[in-house]
Amino acid sequence: MPKLIVDLSKAKEFLKEKEAKNVIVQIPEGLKEKTTWIVEELQEHCENIYMKMDPCFGACDLPLNDMQVLDADVIIHIGHGPIHKNKNVLYIPCWYEMTEKELETNVSKIIAELEKRKIKAVSLVANAQYTAFLETIRKKLFDSGIKSFIGSGTSRLASEGQILGCNYTVVEQAQSIVDASVYFGDGYFHPMGLVFSTKKPVIVVNPLHGTVEEISEKTRDRFIRKRFAAIAKASECKKFGIIITIKSGQRQKEKALKLKETIERHGKKAYLLEMDMVIESYMTGIGVDCLVNTACNRIVLDDAENWKTLIINPTECLIAIGEKQWEDWNPDEFMH
Numbered sequence: 270m271p272k273l274i275v276d277l278s279k280a281k282e283f284l285k286e287k288e289a290k291n292v293i294v295q296i297p298e299g300l301k302e303k304t305t306w307i308v309e310e311l312q313e314h315c316e317n318i319y320m321k322m323d324p325c326f327g328a329c330d331l332p333l334n335d336m337q338v339l340d341a342d343v344i345i346h347i348g349h350g351p352i353h354k355n356k357n358v359l360y361i362p363c364w365y366e367m368t369e370k371e372l373e374t375n376v377s378k379i380i381a382e383l384e385k386r387k388i389k390a391v392s393l394v395a396n397a398q399y400t401a402f403l404e405t406i407r408k409k410l411f412d413s414g415i416k417s418f419i420g421s422g423t424s425r426l427a428s429e430g431q432i433l434g435c436n437y438t439v440v441e442q443a444q445s446i447v448d449a450s451v452y453f454g455d456g457y458f459h460p461m462g463l464v465f466s467t468k469k470p471v472i473v474v475n476p477l478h479g480t481v482e483e484i485s486e487k488t489r490d491r492f493i494r495k496r497f498a499a500i501a502k503a504s505e506c507k508k509f510g511i512i513i514t515i516k517s518g519q520r521q522k523e524k525a526l527k528l529k530e531t532i533e534r535h536g537k538k539a540y541l542l543e544m545d546m547v548i549e550s551y552m553t554g555i556g557v558d559c560l561v562n563t564a565c566n567r568i569v570l571d572d573a574e575n576w577k578t579l580i581i582n583p584t585e586c587l588i589a590i591g592e593k594q595w596e597d598w599n600p601d602e603f604m605h
Contacts, residue, residue, distance in 0.1 A: 270371075270477070271365040271366065271367040271371060271476050271477060272365065272366045272367070273363055273364075273365055273398070274363060274364055274365070274366055275300065275303060275307075275347065275361070275363050276361070277307065277310050277311060277361065279359065279361060280311060280345050280359060280361055281310075281311065281314050283343065283345070283359045284311065284314040284315050284343070284345075285314060287342060287343050287357075288342075289314075289315045289342040289343045290315055290316040290317065290342055291315070291316065291317045291319070291339060291340055291341040291342055292311070292315045292317065292318050292319065292341060292342065292343055292344075292345060293319045293321055293332055293335055293336065293339065293341045293343070293344045293345070294307055294308075294311070294318055294319070294320050294321065294344075294345045294347065295321040295325055295330075295331070295332055295344060295345070295346045295347065296320070296321070296325065296347045296348060297325045297327075297347075297348040297349070298324060298325070299348070300347060300348055300363070301322075304320050307320070307347070308320060311345075319335075319339055319341065321335065323546075324546070325348070326516075326565065327349050327352075327433065327434070327518070328346060328349040328350060328351060328352040328353075328360065328518065329352055329435075329516060329517070329518025329519050329565070330516050330517075330518060330519070331344060331346060331353075331355075331358060331516075331517050331518065332344065333355075333517050334515070336357070342357065343357045343358065343359065344357065344358045344359070345358075345359050345361060346358060346359070346360050346361065347361045347363065348361070348362070348363050348397075349362070349397060350362055350397050350426070350427030350428070350431070351427065352425045352518055353517070353518060362397055362398075362427070363397075363398055364397075364398050364399070364401055365398050365399060365476070367402075367476060371476070372402060372405065372406075372476075373409075374479070375406075375453070375474060375476050375479075376405075376406055376409045376410070378474065378479075378481045379406065379410070379451060379453075379472070379474055379481065380409075380410065380413045380415065381481075382472055382481045383410075383415055383449075383451075383472070384413075384415075386449075386470075386472075386483075388415070388448045388449050388472075389414075389415060389416060389448060390415070390416040390417070390418075390443075390446060390447045390448055391410070391415065391416070391417050391418070391447050391448065391449050391450060391451045391472070392417070392418050392419075392420060392439075392440045392443050392444075392447050392449075392450040392451070392467075393406060393407055393410075393417045393418065393419050393430055393450075393451050393453065394419075394420075394430050394431070394432045394437075394439060394440060394450055394451070394452050394453070394459075394463065395430055395431065395432070395452065395453045395454045396431070396432065396433075396454040396455075396456075396459050397427065397428065397431055398454065398455075399453050399454045399476070400428040400429070400430050400431050402453060403419050403429070403430040403453065404419065406451075406453065407419055416447075417451070418442070418443040418446075418447060419439075420438075420439035420440055420441065420442045420443055421439060421442075422436060422437075422438035422439040422441075423436060423438045426438070426439065432452075432459050432462075432463060433459070434458055434459055434462055434565075434567050435462075435565065435566055435567060437462060437463055437466035437467070440463070440466065440467055444467060444469070447469070448469065448470075449469050449470040449471065449472055450463055450467055450469060450470075450471045450472070451471075451472045451474060452471055452472065452473050452474065453474050453476065454474075454475070454476075455475050455476070455477045455478070456475075457473070457484075458567075458571075460473045460484055461484060461488075461570075461571075462567065462570065463484075464484045464485075464486070464488055464489050465489050465492065465570070468486065468489065469486070470483055470484070470485060470486060471483065471484045492570075495573075495574070496581075496585065496598070497595075497598070499573065499579060499580075499581055499585065500581065500585050500588050500589050500595075500598070501589075502559075502579055503559045503579060503581050503585065503586065503589035504589040504590070504591075505558075506537070506558035506559040506579070506589070507537050507538060507558055508537070508538045508539075508540070508556065508557040508558045508559070509532050509537060509538065509539045509540070509557060509558070509559050509560070509561055509586065510539075510540050510542045510552065510555060510557035510559070510560045510561070511525045511528050511529055511532075511539055511540065511541050511542060511560075511561045511563060512525075512542050512544065512547055512560055512561065512562045512563060512564055513525045513541060513542065513543050513544075513563055513564070514543075514544060514545060514547055514563075514564035514565070515543065515544070515545050516545065516564065516565075519564045519565050520564075521563040521564075524563050524583060525541060525563045526541075528561060528563070528583055528586060528587075529541060531587065531590070531592055532586070532590060535590040535591060535592065537590065540555075540557060542555070542560075547562065547564045547565070547568055549572075549575075549576045549577065549578065552578065557578070558578075558579065559578070559579045559580070559581060559586075559589075560576075560578055560579065560580040560581070561580075561581055561582070561583060561586045562580055562581070562582055562583075563583060566582060568580070569581065569582050584597060584598060584599065585598065
């Protein structure tokens with residue numbers, strides 16, 4: 270079984286360099302079990318450690334407002350690479366270690382799956398914890414006669430081949446010459462978005478569970494049909510609630526204000542709804558017909574079906590009110 274590694278040596282150096290007294294440490298849900306260990310490792314290097322227990326959705330979700338409230342000197346963000354640079358924030362990545370035999374077993378499964386599907390060329394991608402294995406996988410696929418490409422993306426990505434839930438730019442360069450993408454990592458959050466971004470099959474290889482499966486283009490087609498139905502329904506709405514999050518890496522205040530102005534120009538009402546966590550139950554009974562999400566794009570992609578109130582993204586809203594055409598709808602808006 271692959272082992273998750275969390276190295277706090279750079280965090281200790283950072284605290285010493287900053288002479289920090291009050292420190293906020295932010296961790297994703299999967300690392301909550303290491304809470305007390307992290308405190309015990311770092312406590313001799315500062316006075317107070319505040320472990321952030323709210324859910325963390327990535328490096329776009331830094332608790333910058335908490336720094337002022339708690340008089341904190343720095344934030345240590347564990348589990349994700351940097352998206353925005355901040356001199357008082359240190360990002361500590363995590364990664365998995367696996368034996369040569371474990372990696373070989375996973376590669377053999379990848380080769381068998383690709384040969385079964387007669388796939389000759391793929392893009393190799395992973396989430397941050399698994400990118401270190403991609404080059405080895407690429408070489409082994411090459412030895413088996415399968416071409417594979419590890420792309421470079423935008424500055425928001427820390428490594429070649431890395432994808433985020435909102436950034437799949439590493440696969441753009443090779444899309445015209447590959448048959449599919451191979452995602453090496455755990456969970457469905459990242460590969461599900463990859464299906465919509467690439468418009469090609471995605472082979473999901475989970476080294477923790479030892480499974481290999483495909484997320485097909487049919488999933489993407491079903492999603493598109495549902496989004497078009499949502500736009501049609503939104504065109505009949507009269508009151509729109511525009512969601513603005515205060516999360517530092519997701520906040521789009523200017524876009525929200527412009528949307529409000531555009532909606533009102535088309536003779537409809539618009540209301541600005543400010544919040545941190547975008548949760549449907551927080552908006553129960555507010556009296557709008559449709560919600561327009563300017564926060565994380567994945568909210569509509571992953572959860573729209575579970576919301577009682579219709580929720581759409583900004584471009585869908587503009588199509589619904591007649592400001593844009595149906596041809597302007599693009600699934601890439603859900604990924605960037």
